[in-house]
Amino acid sequence: MVFYFKSQPKADDYTNFMGLDKYENEELIKxxxxxxIWLHVDKISSAHVYLRLKKREGVVEDCAQLVKASSIQGKKVNDIDVVYTPWSNLKKTPSMDVRQVGFHNSKMVRTVRVEKRIHEIVNRLNKAKVERKPDLKAEKEAVYAAKKTQRKQQLKEKKCQEEMQRLEKKREVEIRSYEDLMVSEKMTSNKQIAATSKSFQEVEQDFM
Structure with missing residues (x-):
């Protein structure tokens, strides 16, 4: 089971969610x-909260409150640190226990201080909570397949545009070459050709 929370009712550019227990968290990590963006209370047990977004403004605080509220220890105390990092920075090895996770690069881990529980935020999130049993693997594959198709289409359009530009440049070169041939100073009239050409008799005499 995965819980989905809507921070802003009219905002469609992000979603925050967390697993029911450690086993769902393993699937979310995978x-x-x-x-x-992954969030967790620093150094003590808590839910793994995820932020899937297009824009980040104003939503990290909501997720940090969600992490604190889901922590058995964290919700009892004030001034706790919540760490967050991009999902791609999460490190999971076979030797790690369920729910345990590390980082590829510690410099990509950020910390936000949560001074206290803000009831208005937590209550708003809980009212908008939706429970689903998603096929996480299928969802990821579908999204990445759509992105791959989009990239291929963009590449095709780019190549088509480049070919059109190449043909246009070729046409411009041909036009310039034709215009150069048609410059009046470089042209010779039939009258000029006749005036400078030998007569048939003269050609015959030269031949003899």
């Missing part, structure tokens, strides 16, 4: 998107 099938996260490159754009996802």
């Amino acid at each position: 099938y996260g998107f490159m754009e996802d």
Whole structure:
């Protein structure tokens, strides 16, 4: 089971969500998107909260409150640190226990201080909570397949545009070459050709 929370009712540019327990968290770690942001209370147990977004403004605080509220220890105390990092920075090895996770690059991990529980935020999130049983693998594959198709289409359009530009440049070169041939100073009239040409008799005499 995965819980989905809507921070702003009219905002469609991000979603925050978390697993029901450690087993769902394993699936979320495995099938996260490159754009996802992962959040967790620093150094103590809590839910793994994810932020899937197009824009980040104003939503990290919501997720940080969600992480704190889901932590058995964290929700009892003030001034806790919540760490977050891109999903791509999460490191999972076979030797790690369920729910345990590390980082590829510690410099990509950020920390936000949560001074206290903000009830208005937590209550708003819980009212908008939706429960689903998604096929995380299928969802990721579908999204990445759509992106791959989009990239291929963009590449095709780029090549088509480049070919049109090449043909246009070739046509311009041909036009310039034709215009050069038609310059009056470089042209010779039939009268000029006749005036400078030998007569048949003269040609015959030269031949003899």
